Amino acid sequence: MVTDDADANAPKSYPSAGPMPMLGLGTWQNEEPEQCVESVRTALEMGYRHVDTAQIYENETAVGEGIERAGVDREDVFLATKIWSSNLAPEDVLKTARESLDRLGVEYVDLLYVHWPARAYDPEGTLEAFTELHEEGLIENVGVSNFLPEQLAEAVAVSDVPILANQVELHPLLQQADIREACASHDVEVVAYSPLARGGVFDQPVVQDIADEHDVSEVQVSLAWLREKGVTAIPKATSKAHIRDNWESLSLELSADEIDAIDAIETDERQVDPGFAPWN
Numbered sequence: 001m002v003t004d005d006a007d008a009n010a011p012k013s014y015p016s017a018g019p020m021p022m023l024g025l026g027t028w029q030n031e032e033p034e035q036c037v038e039s040v041r042t043a044l045e046m047g048y049r050h051v052d053t054a055q056i057y058e059n060e061t062a063v064g065e066g067i068e069r070a071g072v073d074r075e076d077v078f079l080a081t082k083i084w085s086s087n088l089a090p091e092d093v094l095k096t097a098r099e100s101l102d103r104l105g106v107e108y109v110d111l112l113y114v115h116w117p118a119r120a121y122d123p124e125g126t127l128e129a130f131t132e133l134h135e136e137g138l139i140e141n142v143g144v145s146n147f148l149p150e151q152l153a154e155a156v157a158v159s160d161v162p163i164l165a166n167q168v169e170l171h172p173l174l175q176q177a178d179i180r181e182a183c184a185s186h187d188v189e190v191v192a193y194s195p196l197a198r199g200g201v202f203d204q205p206v207v208q209d210i211a212d213e214h215d216v217s218e219v220q221v222s223l224a225w226l227r228e229k230g231v232t233a234i235p236k237a238t239s240k241a242h243i244r245d246n247w248e249s250l251s252l253e254l255s256a257d258e259i260d261a262i263d264a265i266e267t268d269e270r271q272v273d274p275g276f277a278p279w280n
């Protein structure tokens with residue numbers, strides 16, 4: 001079912017990075033089940049076709065219910081989940097991926113990520129289990145998340161299935177040039193998490209000026225900049241107003257000068273920084 005929302009706010013096009021629509025809905029901390037169901041349903045009815053969840057978010061059941069309730073065909077939705085770092089031993093990957101599919105109520109996911117290269121992560125063993133899931137048709141693509149360039153190179157070398165994407169924190173306040181370069185060199189897509197810097201983009205003066213110029217939110221500027229960089233973004237939004245504001249970023253085009261001005265922001269402001277992160 002497509003509602004009037006989709007028509008009223010339809011972007012001129014909905015770009016994709018390979019099989020992956022370049023704007024998705026993030027769901028971390030969208031934990032109250034009915035709210036999460038409604039956020040996912042609202043986004044899909046507005047036109048989103050990419051939803052990001054993870055075992056650790058404890059909302060896979062609600063995400064699956066939201067897809068079901070939206071009434072879009074399963075095969076039209078790009079659904080991604082992530083195996084938590086304590087479940088990365090091969091036998092746990094095989095077992096808990098099936099549990100994720102059961103919770104989501106689907107027969108396959110479009111993308112299964114290694115959530116962090118930490119704890120039980122062992123490149124060969126973990127990625128061999130991902131390959132087995134791929135051969136069984138339970139996952140369409142393999143992804144990694146929070147991988148530094150050297151870990152990405154290792155994963156690319158040992159995985160029998162190509163690595164589709166590396167999901168990392170990325171926004172105007174943390175531009176991750178080295179990771180973007182490494183991904184490009186391995187033909188791996190970049191997915192930006194916390195693409196709004198969890199609200200931090202509202203306080204960035206360069207982003208503020210560009211937003212004023214276009215009479216749009218700072219959030220839209222951040223998302224448009226990511227898209228211009230060829231990066232897929234998965235902003236988390238709960239309310240319909242936020243979901244719509246983010247969707248409308250697809251219609252925002254920045255000038256070369258505006259992109260250069262954002263490129264020149266030199267901060268390194270990280271929002272997600274657990275002790276087990278590979279950079280710590």
Ligand code: NAP
Pocket residue numbers: 025026027028029052053115145146167168192193194195196197198199217219234235236237238239241242243245246272
């Ligand atoms: P984010 O998307 O940068 O920011 C989310 C915050 O921005 C929420 O408080 C949200 O509020 C607010 N917001 C959303 N749209 C807005 C708008 N148009 N105007 C004003 N405020 C707006 O942060 P994130 O949740 O950390 O990252 C996004 C997604 O990336 C996550 O949900 C998750 O799926 C993924 N992620 C992955 C990892 C990883 O390790 N792989 C780590 C972090 C995140 P409301 O909820 O009230 O709308």
